[in-house]
Structure formats: C-alpha cells, structure tokens
Amino acid sequence: MAGTREPGERDRWLDWAQGRLARTGLRAGAVRVALLELLARDGDCLISAQQIVARLAARGVGSQASVYRLLDQFVVLGLLRRVVGRDGLARYEKAHPGHSHYHLVDARTGAVEPFTDARLEAAIAGAAERHGFQLDRYDVVLHGVRVRGGAA
Amino acid sequence: MAGTREPGERDRWLDWAQGRLARTGLRAGAVRVALLELLARDGDCLISAQQIVARLAARGVGSQASVYRLLDQFVVLGLLRRVVGRDGLARYEKAHPGHSHYHLVDARTGAVEPFTDARLEAAIAGAAERHGFQLDRYDVVLHGVRVRGGAA
C-alpha cells in the first residue's frame, strides 16, 4: 500500500506542521485542525482539493472556501507540495523538508506512486548543469505499467 | 531565440501533419488550415489554447469551440503534445515522432525552453527499470535560472 512508511512518520509531519503553524500568529480553527489530521493520515500521495472537501464534508466539517484557503496557506508555509496533473486539477501531498521525490503513474489503474532515486537525481542535476541552468525545483512524472513489484 | 532550428523543419512538420490529416477522412476547413499554419510557425514550444484563440481571432479566423476541438483532434492524432502547466492551463507544442524533449522553465522570466539530453534520457530509462516500470511516456520540467547560454 502506497503511503505506508516507518511508524511515527505520520506524527512527525503533524508535529512539525503544527509547530510551524503555531509560530505564525495563525489560529487553530476547527477546519484547520481536521484538515491537518486528514493530511497526516492520507497525505502521503497526491489528493485533490475536491477529495479533501468531500472527506471533510462527510465528517460535517469545512467548506470549499476554507479548504482551498487552508491548502494555499499550507503550500506557502511549505507544509504541502502542490502538483497539477494532466487533468488540470490541483493535488496536494505532504512536503518533507529536503526530501524530494518523483511520481510513477500507472497507465492502467491511474494510481500515483511516489518514489525516490538517487541516480536519477544526480542525472537531473547534471543535465541542468550542462544546459546552463541553476536548478531550483523540478517535476518528474513517469507514465507506464508496472511489470515487477516496486523497489522498496 | 527558442524555436529556431534547421531550415525546413517547420515545413517538414506541416507536410507530415497535413499528410496524416488527409488520410483520415477529415476535411480541411478554414480554421484547421489557419491553425496548422500557426502551429507550424509558432508551435515549437508550449502555447496555450487561449493564446491560439486570440492569435487566430486577430486574423479574423476561428472560435473557442473550433480551436479546442481541433487541438484535441491533433493531440489524438499525435500531431501535438499537450502539457498542463503549474497554472493548470493546457499548452500545446508540435510533436515530433520519436523525438521527445524536456522543458526548462526560467524562474525569472517564465520562459519555457525545450531541450534534449541523451544522458538524462538514459537515466530515466534506468530509473523506470529499477522501479519495475515499463516506461510509456514521461514529463520532465526543470525550474531554475539561466546562468550560462544554453547548450546548443
């Protein structure tokens, strides 16, 4: 199952995010609390804003406006990463400081799966260098079909 | 200037596209003709649908509906590549069969520039292989600032 990692990581992100928010003068409203909890649990791979709105609504919390506003806020604070898919929808996932990753999209199921790859990272840095670019950030999305179990 | 290549490439794409369209039972309407010509000239790097609509409108040709419909059609036929930017807008560029490339986005100017890099290509193939993925297609977008003239 994508999103299952070492125990404690979920809470680590939550603690980090809460600490960061506490230090900004912002206030812990009901929607923000619920959103943080939801993201801590399900924010390991891209979730769309609409999905989030729906899940919160199912619990009787939040509205379009507040969810979009909070997501924006979290992105600005560096708590979330925002990615726009081929369908033009914004999706979000927890940001882990200094820990960038790529996405594998399964052409059959549409499932998105994060992965990291040191060699690829090095190759990208090299390519940027060769083309006279000082790299700031990058997006890499691979589309294909799974033929073997993913490398852990 | 991005988009300047060997002489004749523009017409080569146009010929190829026209040939492909001719063999499909579709008809060469006025908007299609104008759109093909525009793309042959300016389609080397990502243009948004709105830009295209505007440019055609300035020449008194086309409408939202026909432009969007034609662009879709061209993508399906493999004449164009469709890319969705971080702003969620669809952008298009000429597809060259078997000739994939990446994009450099200048963080200062927002300019998008295509490039190719054999080593990067190999690295991507390797990463897909390592993660048990049979690669179908990929998107690579590098964000940063230009520090030297681009490698020709």
Add this chain to the structure above:
DNA sequence: GTTATTGCAAACAATTTGCATATAA
C-alpha cells in the same frame, strides 16, 4: 477586544457541449 477563521453564495476562468448552419469532398 482584537484579529484570524469560517461559510455561504456569487464571481471567475478555462474548457466542453448542443445545435443550427455552412462547406469540403
């Protein structure tokens, strides 16, 4: 009490669709 948070509804913008008309083959 002051100021940020929330919800509602309206506003927006890109894209899509229905349908009547024009036109290429």
Add this chain to the structure above:
DNA sequence: TTATATGCAAATTGTTTGCAATAAC
C-alpha cells in the same frame, strides 16, 4: 449529396473572492 467543420451561446467544473458571522487568543 452527405458527412464533417464551424460559430454561437449555454452549460460544466475547478477555483477564487466578498462579506457578514464566529471563534481563537
């Protein structure tokens, strides 16, 4: 002639914004 191409206007859909009411600190 007959199916495709086109334009117009309306509909969709994701996202944003204005504003009054609410609640955190």
